[in-house]
Amino acid sequence: MFVCKLVKFTMVFNKRDLAKAFSPNKVKKLPKKRISNNSIKPSTSGSPSLSIQTESGSQTSIKVIVRIRPQNEHEQQGNCKTVLKIVDDKMLIFDPKEEENPFFYHGVAQKGRDLLKKQNKELQFIFDKIFDMTSNNSDVFEGSTKDLICNLLDGYNCSVFAYGATGAGKTHTMLGSSNDPGITYRTVAELFYQIEQQSDQREFNLGVTYLEIYNENVQDLLHKSGPLHLRDDGRYGVIVAGLKIIAIQNAEELLTLLAKGNKNRTQHPTDANEESSRSHAVFQVYINITNKMDGQVRQVKLSMIDLAGSERASATGCKGARFKEGANINKSLLALGNCINKLADGAKHITYRDSKLTRLLKDSLGGNCQTVMIANIAPSSFSYEDTYNTLRYANRAKKIKTHIKKNILSCEMHVTAYIKMVEEQKKEINYLKQKLLAFENSSQHVLPQVQGNNINEEIDKAALIDSNKLIELLQKKRILNEKVLSLESADKILCCRIQYKKAADERLHNLTAAVDTLTLEEQNASGKSRVNKSLHYFERQRDSLKIQMEAAWEELCSVETEIQKLYAEAKLKKLAKLEDMFALQTSEIENSRLQQQYEHAKKVNNLQQCEIESYHSMIKMMSTTLQNYYNMMRGYGTMTDTMKEEFKQLIKLLEGVRNIKWSDMETTKHEECFYNLTCLSVPHLMDPLNSKIPIYVLQPLNDQDALDATFNTFCSEKEVFDTQNVTITLEEESTMDCNTDMKVIKESTEEGQNVNCIQEKVKKRVLSDKNNMNVTKTPIKQARKISPKCKDITICTIGIQDKENKKYMQKPHVTMSAKSITILNKLKADKLKKENLDINTSNRGLKAVREKERRRLMSTHPYQKLKEKQKFCPVLPSSKIP
Numbered sequence: 031m032f033v034c035k036l037v038k039f040t041m042v043f044n045k046r047d048l049a050k051a052f053s054p055n056k057v058k059k060l061p062k063k064r065i066s067n068n069s070i071k072p073s074t075s076g077s078p079s080l081s082i083q084t085e086s087g088s089q090t091s092i093k094v095i096v097r098i099r100p101q102n103e104h105e106q107q108g109n110c111k112t113v114l115k116i117v118d119d120k121m122l123i124f125d126p127k128e129e130e131n132p133f134f135y136h137g138v139a140q141k142g143r144d145l146l147k148k149q150n151k152e153l154q155f156i157f158d159k160i161f162d163m164t165s166n167n168s169d170v171f172e173g174s175t176k177d178l179i180c181n182l183l184d185g186y187n188c189s190v191f192a193y194g195a196t197g198a199g200k201t202h203t204m205l206g207s208s209n210d211p212g213i214t215y216r217t218v219a220e221l222f223y224q225i226e227q228q229s230d231q232r233e234f235n236l237g238v239t240y241l242e243i244y245n246e247n248v249q250d251l252l253h254k255s256g257p258l259h260l261r262d263d264g265r266y267g268v269i270v271a272g273l274k275i276i277a278i279q280n281a282e283e284l285l286t287l288l289a290k291g292n293k294n295r296t297q298h299p300t301d302a303n304e305e306s307s308r309s310h311a312v313f314q315v316y317i318n319i320t321n322k323m324d325g326q327v328r329q330v331k332l333s334m335i336d337l338a339g340s341e342r343a344s345a346t347g348c349k350g351a352r353f354k355e356g357a358n359i360n361k362s363l364l365a366l367g368n369c370i371n372k373l374a375d376g377a378k379h380i381t382y383r384d385s386k387l388t389r390l391l392k393d394s395l396g397g398n399c400q401t402v403m404i405a406n407i408a409p410s411s412f413s414y415e416d417t418y419n420t421l422r423y424a425n426r427a428k429k430i431k432t433h434i435k436k437n438i439l440s441c442e443m444h445v446t447a448y449i450k451m452v453e454e455q456k457k458e459i460n461y462l463k464q465k466l467l468a469f470e471n472s473s474q475h476v477l478p479q480v481q482g483n484n485i486n487e488e489i490d491k492a493a494l495i496d497s498n499k500l501i502e503l504l505q506k507k508r509i510l511n512e513k514v515l516s517l518e519s520a521d522k523i524l525c526c527r528i529q530y531k532k533a534a535d536e537r538l539h540n541l542t543a544a545v546d547t548l549t550l551e552e553q554n555a556s557g558k559s560r561v562n563k564s565l566h567y568f569e570r571q572r573d574s575l576k577i578q579m580e581a582a583w584e585e586l587c588s589v590e591t592e593i594q595k596l597y598a599e600a601k602l603k604k605l606a607k608l609e610d611m612f613a614l615q616t617s618e619i620e621n622s623r624l625q626q627q628y629e630h631a632k633k634v635n636n637l638q639q640c641e642i643e644s645y646h647s648m649i650k651m652m653s654t655t656l657q658n659y660y661n662m663m664r665g666y667g668t669m670t671d672t673m674k675e676e677f678k679q680l681i682k683l684l685e686g687v688r689n690i691k692w693s694d695m696e697t698t699k700h701e702e703c704f705y706n707l708t709c710l711s712v713p714h715l716m717d718p719l720n721s722k723i724p725i726y727v728l729q730p731l732n733d734q735d736a737l738d739a740t741f742n743t744f745c746s747e748k749e750v751f752d753t754q755n756v757t758i759t760l761e762e763e764s765t766m767d768c769n770t771d772m773k774v775i776k777e778s779t780e781e782g783q784n785v786n787c788i789q790e791k792v793k794k795r796v797l798s799d800k801n802n803m804n805v806t807k808t809p810i811k812q813a814r815k816i817s818p819k820c821k822d823i824t825i826c827t828i829g830i831q832d833k834e835n836k837k838y839m840q841k842p843h844v845t846m847s848a849k850s851i852t853i854l855n856k857l858k859a860d861k862l863k864k865e866n867l868d869i870n871t872s873n874r875g876l877k878a879v880r881e882k883e884r885r886r887l888m889s890t891h892p893y894q895k896l897k898e899k900q901k902f903c904p905v906l907p908s909s910k911i912p
């Protein structure tokens with residue numbers, strides 16, 4: 031009973047549903063034409079383009095290929111006629127019109143046709159490629175899947191499937207025989223060939239799976255497993271849960287697995303085919319492609335599907351289990367036919383879930399995949415219906431469009447991946463270096479043979495030893511160069527830090543000295559002692575660097591001497607190759623030097639950026655504090671004109687007004703200093719024998735040191751202590767007050783006082799006054815610009831009377847402001863007190879200055895003005911500076 035029902039059920043599929051799936055109203059019948067061999071031209075209309083677009087996110091059609099198998103024995107014996115006429119490699123005619131034999135009646139050819147004879151369909155089909163009976167698997171591979179490999183390795187998913195009725199030659203096309211391997215074998219072989227070609231730039235990881243759908247059950251053909259389940263995955267599409275991917279290294283492994291899978295595949299003989307495949311087989315190759323240069327990863331999949339053939343129970347003669355198999359095969363093919371029809375019509379909802387086959391082929395048919403369909407057909411009238419259905423099926427499939435895009439996983443790798451990559455590249459670099467060295471050595475071996483006619487063997491051997499030694503020495507030189515430069519860089523960085531620390535120390539000193547309420551302990555706690563500690567630490571570090579540097583420099587010089595000696599000898603022997611090698615090594619050394627220079631400049635720059643940032647925050651805070659003090663003083667009426675002027679100057683500075691810098695001015699000391707700190711002694715290392723050891727002499731940063739340096743430059747010890755010979759003169763435009771002050775000093779020196787002490791203090795004061803320390807190179811105009819109100823005076827050492835010391839007469843000048851002179855005056859007065867001298871004379875000048883200043887202050891004192899107006903309105907500390 032059950033079998034009967036099943037028969038009925040399956041018959042419905044075979045006859046009606048299959049016919050429905052390819053119903054004539056869905057396939058446009060081509061207008062019948064009288065077609066002859068000559069009249070038919072390959073038509074391009076309606077023919078899908080052969081070239082597959084490879085741009086990411088582009089649309090492409092399924093490539094449809096038709097393969098016609100030769101007639102088998104059974105067909106030949108049955109004397110079946112052919113129902114196919116191949117026009118060219120793209121066009122065929124199904125059921126072509128036969129040549130008419132005219133019907134004669136009473137010796138006259140009749141016009142009407144033979145009504146007893148069935149009319150021919152004469153359907154014209156155009157496909158991407160048609161392979162006739164004479165084609166072998168190699169031809170099919172060349173015309174179908176060979177082009178797919180490039181696209182696959184470019185990052186696109188690809189699939190190829192063979193469709194056709196039972197016995198039409200699907201398995202023959204896909205798997206083939208040992209004499210004529212199928213396209214699966216050929217595609218895989220080509221894939222491995224192309225992988226081999228690209229292995230320099232990319233890394234490939236391959237894995238394969240092989241499964242069959244038998245009676246609507248999915249089974250792993252490479253491992254014994256029960257029925258597997260299909261799952262929908264958001265990222266990978268439909269996946270088979272529990273299907274094992276086997277990693278493979280080469281084509282042989284893959285073919286072994288393929289053979290193993292084929293053995294496990296369900297095959298049974300039927301009337302139509304002695305080795306009929308009773309299941310759909312899906313062979314998939316997964317490839318992970320990693321670009322060695324940028325680490326980009328692509329994950330692609332190649333699917334090769336050998337479908338079971340649609341069958342008519344009458345043709346196959348299947349009963350029982352075979353019949354049930356046939357019914358399931360037809361059911362899944364029917365679902366496939368429906369999907370193809372809907373996809374070709376552009377329907378939105380595609381019924382992939384109707385069968386496991388369509389679920390698995392979802393990607394190949396309507397997803398992100400480049401697909402090739404091979405429609406296998408038999409030529410004889412015996413398979414008339416099957417061939418007709420297959421051709422219509424294939425014709426519909428041409429219309430299916432798939433959206434393809436490259437499967438690029440991610441360019442962003444985990445940091446460990448980068449580390450691994452760098453390590454691998456390092457290894458490769460080392461390997462290549464060794465290879466290069468070996469090559470260079472071997473070229474030296476070859477050298478004696480080339481010049482064997484001219485130089486005797488002993489000389490050759492000596493030359494070879496020399497060249498090896500020279501290479502060794504050059505490598506040593508390179509290492510020493512790197513060491514010297516890294517020591518120099520460390521030393522210069524320390525110098526930078528010392529300078530910044532000293533500047534900080536000076537700032538602290540000025541500030542804590544100004545706060546007279548601070549005790550010595552408090553001053554120390556304020557950071558001064560910490561700064562000093564750091565300075566000592568830096569100095570100790572510099573000392574140790576200097577020792578290392580001296581040792582390295584000495585070694586470098588001895589290596590350089592040896593190199594030059596050997597190179598001169600090689601030149602004499604005219605060893606051209608040796609010279610080339612020398613040039614190569616030297617350029618490498620130069621490269622590494624420049625690299626180090628670049629790294630050092632970056633470090634110094636970073637350090638300077640940090641310092642600038644800290645200055646910014648300092649200035650910001652100081653301005654706030656200063657603003658509060660300004661408001662308070664103004665409110666209490668204690669603000670003097672000079673202070674106001676100073677505030678204005680400060681605001682100008684904050685506004686970004688800069689001093690004029692003349693184009694012909696030389697770079698300032700600070701710029702020079704920074705330049706020296708930023709640059710390493712790269713040029714020195716080119717010729718270390720004639721260069722100084724690159725130990726940096728730290729330039730004095732603060733004014734105290736600068737003045738000391740200046741004084742020490744132009745004053746001999748004798749001059750410093752020979753107070754009789756030191757005079758201080760005024761420049762022509764100096765103010766009256768300053769003139770008086772200077773006269774006092776002059777007088778006191780003339781009186782034979784020891785001004786050494788005063789001179790020292792002058793030095794200190796002058797340099798704490800930042801505007802005034804200018805060597806004679808600075809134009810006077812500029813000095814005025816900086817300090818417009820202060821008329822500068824110049825201290826010159828032109829008063830040296832001793833004739834023997836006349837050489838010291840033309841010494842550079844040091845200019846200082848009137849304010850400095852005022853303080854100098856005060857210092858002088860203190861000194862005089864100590865020496866128990868009559869200070870009345872000197873105080874007279876001092877008093878005059880003070881009195882004048884007091885009067886000026888009183889006249890401009892805001893409190894004074896307020897008194898006049900009888901009005902007082904204190905300004906709140908929070909208000910802004912006007």
Ligand SMILES: Nc1ncnc2c1ncn2[C@@H]1O[C@H](COP(=O)(O)OP(=O)(O)OP(=O)(O)O)[C@@H](O)[C@H]1O
Nearest residue numbers: 099100196197198199200201202303306307338339
């Ligand atoms: N192009 C061809 N040249 C020579 N022989 C062929 C060709 N195609 C098919 N054959 C032969 O025809 C027979 C049936 O072919 P094959 O098994 O490949 O059919 P099939 O479509 O896979 O059938 P099924 O769906 O039942 O598995 C085989 O013996 C095969 O060797």
